[in-house]
Amino acid sequence: MSLAIVWLRRDLRLADNPALQAALEAHEQVLPVFIHAPDEERPWASGGATNWWLNHSLKALAHSIARASAALIIRKGDSLAELRSLVKSTGATAVYWNRLYEPAVIARDKQIKQALREDGLIAESRNAALWFEPWELQTGGKEPYRVFTPFWRNAEDRLREQLAQGRAPLAAVHKLKSPMKLPESQALEDLQLLPKIGWDAHFYTAWTPGESGAQAQLGRFLKAPVASYLAQRDLPAVDAVSQLSPHLHFGEISPLQIVAAIEHLLTENHAAGVRKNAEGFLRQIAWREFGHHLLFHFPQTPTAPLNARFAEFEWRPKSAYASDLRAWQRGETGIPIVDAGMRQLWQTGWMHNRVRMLVASVLTKNLLIPWIEGAAWFWDTLVDADLANNTLGWQWVAGCGADAAPYFRIFNPVLQGFKFDSAGDYVRRWVPELAHLPPSTIHAPWDAEPQALEQAGVKLGRDYPQAIVDLRETRARALEAYDRVKK
């Protein structure tokens, strides 16, 4: 009986899992294994919120593996040492896994693959996380893409071609044959993934980690919101986006499954505009793909600007910005939609994308705080924290990355508030102290008549902070600072 180890990492699903499929095709028995090895991912070991997610995703995965008559083996420590110990105790002859794209992880996996092969084992990796491997797409000049639109044009064409030729997600696995005598496994609790302070209370009502939670979320999105995606995806008060990001990060669902589900929907629903809206949604999934492309080809970008000129940028010194950073993190900047976003993040581990752009613009441009600080905060607090997406997003806003917002594009959170949260519902939900302000002043309470503020039970500086910056002055200051980089 030949036995293969399936080394699960961030591909926590039984459907459309190429490594699992490869193991099943070539071996009689498979042993699914998860190894917790945060030291090997430094400096980007998963943060507090993603650890919470990982805990619950592993729990869900262990259940579905149990339903398939097998068991998930959990280990912690050195990945190679644990794999070797498992090989030794089970007599496994092969190890399969799906690829990841963070620089530290790529280096580790390469080393492990070589070491296992030198041990005389089969060691193979597959693509489970992307439509295309980062090295499969290149510009006409054989360079990696740095601009999204041509990247997407190419990717979309090739994706359509491949779908037409029958590329489709792999079927779900319902039955696994594991060895009779199972190797030792840690209990999930031994990984100590849950936060010690009770900061995750709201996470439980907001999310259902795991493969079936991911499918439910996709189903909910396809049932209605996708049809009006383009018109509503920028409205943070409306439940109009897929919220699949944490599920995608942990590989509970694959981009291929998503595009297949969309294609299926379009064969059934011919309503005008649905196709356009669905394509708009796929375009957003493609931003994730683009982020991975960039991270792979420019592995220094999690800590260094892609545009080298920005290495010189004069951010404020830490001693000057420390208290502003704290106010931003806590959602106490006195700018309503910014505070709403930061509090949504803290309470649910997630923030609407439109609002992410706003809070990031305020941090980097109005406050002149290095984008790295924002990225670090997001890394620890987002349940969907993902190195590729986080790096792309922050460098995009800061203006120093690929296809970046031009340096002069500075969001005005008040105007954005009126435009995308015109009734003020989003602010009202997350900043309840402003709940009684009318839509006309809720995004700029400092402009409200004193009497109107009093009527709404708000005294600035007492019930809600005075804004920590003047948006007009700091906009001008940012333009000057960015102008110096340009020269």
Next chain:
DNA sequence: TGAAATGTTGGGGCG
């Protein structure tokens, strides 16, 4: 996947 300043146009009030 901006915002603000500046320029242009055209309707209406008014002498």
Next chain:
DNA sequence: ACGCCCCAACATTTC
């Protein structure tokens, strides 16, 4: 009837 001015509405440019 006409010219003048104001100013909203829209367009263009600049940052």
